[in-house]
């Protein structure tokens with residue numbers, strides 16, 4: 543199988559400030575105020591066409607940051623992501639304009655994807671039907687619940703038929719019927735050999751849907767490999783983690799946070 547997405551030593555740094563004063567100080571004297579935080583720290587792995595890759599990790603480990611970089615929504619601070627084909631991210635709220643109505647968002651996103659007027663007229667009824675939003679499609683998106691936003695985002699993205707699709711928690715907020723319908727659509731994509739990245743806290747769904755897993759811990763790649771191997775290790779880890787006292791969980795998280803704050807090469 544040909545490689546579809548290659549992630550080469552990718553990092554994403556954010557500058558963290560404790561106050562507005564520190565932020566302004568850093569603008570005046572760059573590098574003097576605040577500190578760097580590695581949301582993603584030197585991740586490398588490659589996936590093949592037709593792979594369905596689950597991204598797992600505890601809260602704040604960096605799953606969304608990595609998904610957004612794969613989808614081209616945010617650029618890496620260093621490293622490179624090579625995607626062979628068009629990528630579309632389906633996330634709660636992704637790329638929707640809250641001031642516009644559902645129908646205006648459809649037109650807006652279709653224009654961004656380079657569709658002609660005729661193509662937009664052709665796909666709009668399909669998107670509206672898939673979204674199940676009924677007359678809410680004429681309401682501004684700011685009035686939507688998170689489930690409704692997810693339905694709209696999902697309906698637009700699946701109609702676009704991208705080569706590579708990144709789903710970030712988008713299946714967890716809608717109702718069960720919509721989640722089932724969306725999962726069926728994803729299975730259809732899977733059968734057609736598309737590459738899928740899947741972020742979900744529903745580990746049962748991840749295990750049944752994905753053939754490979756990337757386990758992210760504190761912004762770094764802890765393990766990448768076949769689902770049965772990595773999920774076994776991840777489930778064991780979660781069991782151990784859940785057994786820890788509140789203080790020990792905090793201490794574990796602090797250790798990871800410190801490593802990210804100072805950079806992996808300058809561990810304290």
Ligand SMILES: Nc1ncnc2c1ncn2[C@@H]1O[C@H](COP(=O)(O)OP(=O)(O)OP(=O)(O)O)[C@@H](O)[C@H]1O
Nearest residue numbers: 556557580581599600601602603604605606607608
């Ligand atoms: N724009 C930003 N500015 C500063 N820090 C950020 C920014 N975006 C994310 N982070 C930090 O990067 C880390 C990774 O966040 P991310 O949302 O990618 O984690 P996640 O694994 O998706 O978490 P969750 O499971 O809770 O959704 C977190 O500590 C978060 O606070």
